[in-house]
Amino acid sequence: MRAMWEFFFGVGWLATLTSYLTITTAILVAGSLVMMLLTWIERRGLGYMQDRKGPNRVGPFGLFQPIAEAIKTITKEDITPTDADRWVHFLAPVVILASTVAAFAVIPWGNLIPVDINVGVLYIVAVSAVHTVGILMAGWASNNKFALLGGMRGVAQAISYEIPQVLSLVSIVMLVGSMSVVDVIQNQMDPYGNILSWHIFTPVGLLSFIVFWIASLAEGERPPFDNPEAESELVAGYMTEYGGMKFAVLFLANYLTNFAICAVTAGVFLGGGNGPGSDIPILGTLLSVFYFLAKSLGLFFVMVWIRGVVPRLRIDELMHFAWKFLLPLALVNIFSTSLWIAIIRWGAEQGMGIAEALGAPGSIARIAVAWVVTAIINVVAFFLVARLNATRGVTTYQATPTAV
């Protein structure tokens, strides 16, 4: 990218600047186009799941509906509630959107890689933590009780689900050895390109996929974890006092977060971008982008599917679920990943003499043994934690009956 611009300007720093600009505009444009596609998938998909058609009036199959919505939200009056904290109210959507878009810097679209930094995964998780600050700002600044409650819930939920999310990524990073997202995808690239090499198909990868997926559902406030913006009880949670342009920004940020989550999941667990024929020079990049988008939108459809089925978790049950179900699973998963690595890669000098008997590092026998060991540990852990949670259950309140 930089070489191309250098040819035009011949001046070093100007070329770098322009190349950065082109990449960011490309990401922003592609991001919002995909966001529009996501809203369309959500409304049409949910419609068909409920035996009804989704929007089909604006454009063929309702494809221009998101555009109509964008125009509507942008032209709506943009009010700031009286004696609300004006600047914080204005800045909240900016903070939320900024943190979401920043995460796209590292996500490769198939073979097109915006930038490849060697702490890619850590960067994604760090940037998405800023998202929580934005929610609290929005909740607090709207001077509305429902918004305050929504904001508080949003923060509590985001913090308590970041930890299992990060820990599940730790086991993948251990597996791959490097934190760069590109290396993670590379690790799943098998010489003869079969899909069995994806992370999701190893027991370790599967459990971390489950934990990561559920935790990021909560991170992106998707049902069953859409407490911060709970329609039925908090009217619209922290978004209650936002209208017009600011609501459009919040809405865009919400869907971009969901897309980022699907993209990261596709990349880390489903080998984003690589599939049969993705390594041919020119056509390959196109194919890889197609694979990447197919996987991400497929995962988004699963999000919509879950939205069509499950009711919302109460905020305290949500906390129990995070700390008492996901976190232990993530820790157990890290333990079983270490076993997996020890069995497959280590030899005598690392003190794993007995593994030598099974053959050279990375041999089929070793992989099989590793498979069996980690599968047993993970399955036992899953049922044990589920049983423990069920018996002690959620604390129930017993109301004291008095006349009203």
Added chain:
Amino acid sequence: MTATPEQTTATQTALQPVGGGGVVVVERKQPGQSYGQGIAKGMAVVIRHFAKSFTSRIDDKSDQAGMFTVEYPEERMELPEAYRNMPVLLYDDKTGQELCTSCFQCERICPPKVIHITQAKDPNTGKAVPAAEEFIIEYDSCMSCGLCHEICPFDAIKMDHFYELSTHDHLAMDQNKAALDRPISYYQAIAPNLWAAVEANAMKKLQNNVKRRPGNIGVAPHMIGKTQKALPTAAAAGAGAAAAARPKTPVAAIGKNMSPEKVARLEAIRAAKRGGATMPGESEIVAPSPVASGESGLHVAESQAGLAPSPATTPAPATGPVAAVGQSMSDEKKARLEAIRAAKRAQGGGQ
């Protein structure tokens, strides 16, 4: 989930039903054994519906999955015969004679009191004639309960199947006789069996009523010119000519039991109509052809177009200056309204 029928406490014995069946304790799902299968089952159901809604449509009442949407303006649900939305008056296609003999039954039974009838007078003898001079229904507060349809002894007022009534002008909703008339063939098209049941009785009563109606009294306004059969009575020609021109000042009918407020209210509506009467195009409203209910344009839509001043055209003269007078307003309210109405008329006239 089969509920296990079992008798619980002794109280059930007193509840022993004649027809059989007892008390069933619903079976609660035991907590703890499920690891997400419940959600998985739910997702299976939803994805089955997702797939089926592409392939099949729900047509009859027994299938349970498939596309259910009826795209309204293009596809329409066909309405059952008994469907009732707004009352309309019937008149005979051939002779144009309206079935209504202004017996005031429907006015009396109407719960929200929206029907106003004035009995027609024979212009030369001044005697009451079994026909309606003015028949006004305020469509905006009629709740389509159908009681008028049931009580009318002459089957003159029937419930229509027309529901596209939206308008932004209350006044346009005061439907006078010209707008309410429908040919019998139209009602026969939308409700064949209902009409067949009452046709014989209705037509017999119409015949002997027509005999007592001189001239064009009972004829639907827009059918006055077009009646094929010449009226038998000799006076028809003379009276016909007089009545042909639109009745200039409607004769103040003395209703059998008109309470003062009702007279005032009628006066107000008539004033409103007179204000609107000068509208071009209002009187030549062609009766809708007896075609499926969807297409039959309600006069309010057409006359409404004439009345409502669309911004683009030149400022049409003010629509009816005043609406119905308060049904049971105390006197000083009426006096004040009278003063304001006069002011409005002056302002309206000046334009």
Added chain:
Amino acid sequence: MLKTEELQINIGPQHPSTHGVFRLMATVDGETVVHLEPVFGYLHRNHEQLGEIWTYLQTITITDRLDYFNSMINEHGYCMTVEKLASIEVPERAEYIRVIMSELSRILNHAAAIGFWLQDMGSWGTTLMFGFRQREMIMDIFESVGGSRMMCNYMRFGGVARDLTPNLVEQINLFLEGFPQFIDDFERLMMENEILLARSRNVGVLPKELAAAYSVTGPVIRGSGIPYDIRRAEPYSIYDRFAFDIPVGSVGDVYDRFLVRMEEMRQSHRILRQAMEQLPQASGSYINQAYKAASKQQGLRLPAGEAYCRVESPKGELGYYIVSNGGNSAYRYGIRAPSLINLTALNDMCRGYTVADIVVILGSIDIVMGEVDR
């Protein structure tokens, strides 16, 4: 100790899940409810005085607007009270048609109520859409019988306004054929859903002895374990000819009420099956011939005296109390609205639970504001 202060939240009158214009002033400590105070009157239109101004026939049209989900059952109750006072005899076929329409209305109400309740709980309308599909099918039947989908104005004193045509009977049978599959589908979708169990188990518990004292009725009292159903306690019309069970809960929480409503839909289907088989074929006897003409109905004058009749509406015990002075309209026309009385226990059920639970508990009581505010 950290000084915390309670928050006063206004849920309603304009709120997505108060099922109408109903306001709850909730005092909340953090997310836990300390005290709830319901505020009524936003939809009050003095329905009872209308009944005293209009004649008995005209009042039928406004009884549809009480609990606008079950216009058929409202009319059934009102007509029975007037018939009891005027001692009008109702022919067999009319009784069967009335029971069929009431039970269809019960299925309609429960399908919609469960849909709304799950919508309050956060499931994005899937169950609501499935429930509404059943409601649409039943409303088509009401439309072809009564003339309008919700405000049917179908029942008259001594019977019903219009007879069941053969293709209508066939329409009802078709609906009954497809209904069990809907219920199984509905249960598979929601019954074992872990999140629904977590959200509704041991939430909004109304203990058995308190339920009787609060004189709540319908699925709320049956959910608490008391088998009180007027179709069985004081059988009216011809309900004593049908074999059906009364579903009863054991704990009295929100989950039990959900299960009771699901089971009641099955029982209504059972009653409908039996009623359709035993439907007498006498053609003209859809109404007592003496009162067939509308003018007879309009001119009906009840002897001086009073009557109180109770009907089992899906929301609870719907009672009509008419005092007549021998004239053409009631001297006093009073209604016992089940939704209003069921709300007395709301504060007691919600105390100690979180804001999210208030909405779920209110949904499980299933109120309709037309009936509460009258």
Added chain:
Amino acid sequence: MPLLNQGELRALLERELPGALDPTRPVNRYGNVEATHQLEVEDQASDTMGDTSPPPATGDAAAERQADVVDKEEPSVPPLSQDDAVVRAERLPDVAAFLRDRLGYDYLSRVTAVDYPAYGLIEVVYHFYRIEGGPGQIVRVRVPRDNAVIPSITPMWPGANLEERVCYDLFGVHFPGHPYHKRIYMWDEFEGHPMRKDFEKIGDSYYHFKWKGEGGEE
């Protein structure tokens, strides 16, 4: 528990709770009823003997009704029922407790107030039923219209809470001892009780709206 009819109930109450029953003098069609509280209410004041004209329902609606219902002679006043147990106001809680604990009527279905301006009193009707089923019992309390005070049974029967508030709001019957004695439907500053027969009806204000709505300035 044996099912009782009204006569047996009255006899039982007479025996068990002396002084609970309201000593109702034989009331002719338009006669008066001795005030329940032995207040010095002159008989003449509430005596409408001989005055057979209907309660003067003021406002245009009455005239409206006259005009509309053709064959309706003026509305007479329904006679007060004799055979039910008519209880004195202050003994109501005891009778209610008696009914629930001793006779097993543990379910209060309905509390209704009925206004009889012709007799100068408001009658509050309580319907009691049994949870196991079967016919119920009716208990009546008659209080003078100007100060209608009945001790509240909400402490014993929480279910009567909202019903009593409706009676207070629409009929003006006060229930001392009620935990939340406020209007239920009307806003608190509303004067008057709408369901009383002598409440001035302002007719159908819809037409004003309709007229005002068309830009006519009031």
